[in-house]
Amino acid sequence: MHEIIKDICYSCTGDISQIHVDAIVNAANSSLLGGGGVDGAIHQAAGPTLYAACRQIREQSLPAGLPPGEVVSTHAGRLPAEYVIHTVGPVWSGGDQEESLILASCYEQAIIEAQRLGCRSIAFPSISTGVYRFPKKQATEIAWRVVYEYIQHTDAPMKIYLIFFTKHDEKIFLQATRTTGD
Numbered sequence: 001m002h003e004i005i006k007d008i009c010y011s012c013t014g015d016i017s018q019i020h021v022d023a024i025v026n027a028a029n030s031s032l033l034g035g036g037g038v039d040g041a042i043h044q045a046a047g048p049t050l051y052a053a054c055r056q057i058r059e060q061s062l063p064a065g066l067p068p069g070e071v072v073s074t075h076a077g078r079l080p081a082e083y084v085i086h087t088v089g090p091v092w093s094g095g096d097q098e099e100s101l102i103l104a105s106c107y108e109q110a111i112i113e114a115q116r117l118g119c120r121s122i123a124f125p126s127i128s129t130g131v132y133r134f135p136k137k138q139a140t141e142i143a144w145r146v147v148y149e150y151i152q153h154t155d156a157p158m159k160i161y162l163i164f165f166t167k168h169d170e171k172i173f174l175q176a177t178r179t180t181g182d
């Protein structure tokens with residue numbers, strides 16, 4: 001685990017479904033009904049009550065699904081976290097389809113939702129950098145910019161954990177943290 005900003009922001013390599021925080025963010029798809037990667041790991045570890053909660057949201061409030069850049073929260077089933085904040089990242093299609101704005105919105109909206117829920121800690125995966133093919137360096141710079149801005153402008157910020165699946169991905173992030181905010 002790397003401490004990026006003392007007592008507030010950390011990065012680490014691992015499986016986000018196993019992290020002990022108040023809220024974890026799910027890199028879901030618009031259906032909210034599961035998939036692979038982060039989404040698959042979260043649903044697998046959380047068990048069927050999470051799937052049932054997502055189904056209920058689809059039936060009651062989001063019949064057309066969750067749009068990219070937006071968030072919705074549920075309980076976390078059997079996970080160590082209390083809440084799952086589901087978001088849908090942009091599918092990378094070259095960079096001229098507002099992918100960067102949508103990705104920033106995922107992080108911003110998740111932070112707002114975690115604050116609304118009264119969370120003191122939140123863990124993010126590297127949204128859109130798997131199946132959705134967003135370039136990792138660019139994605140990590142966007143994630144870091146949003147997180148850094150939040151920390152700079154908030155009196156008592158939540159603890160923020162950025163979780164990477166490989167050491168290599170975490171290294172790309174750590175490089176981004178060295179160039180921002182100097």
Ligand code: AR6
Pocket residue numbers: 014015016017027028029034035036037038039040041042089125126127128129130131132133134163164165166169
């Ligand atoms: N913990 C932390 N990071 C992970 C884990 C894990 N358990 N598993 C993968 N990663 P992805 P996306 C990393 O594909 O690109 C799903 O099918 C992975 O290496 O999970 O937003 C959804 O249902 C990558 O860097 O999410 C959607 O259909 C990052 O997490 C679609 O994938 C994100 O990879 C969303 O694609």
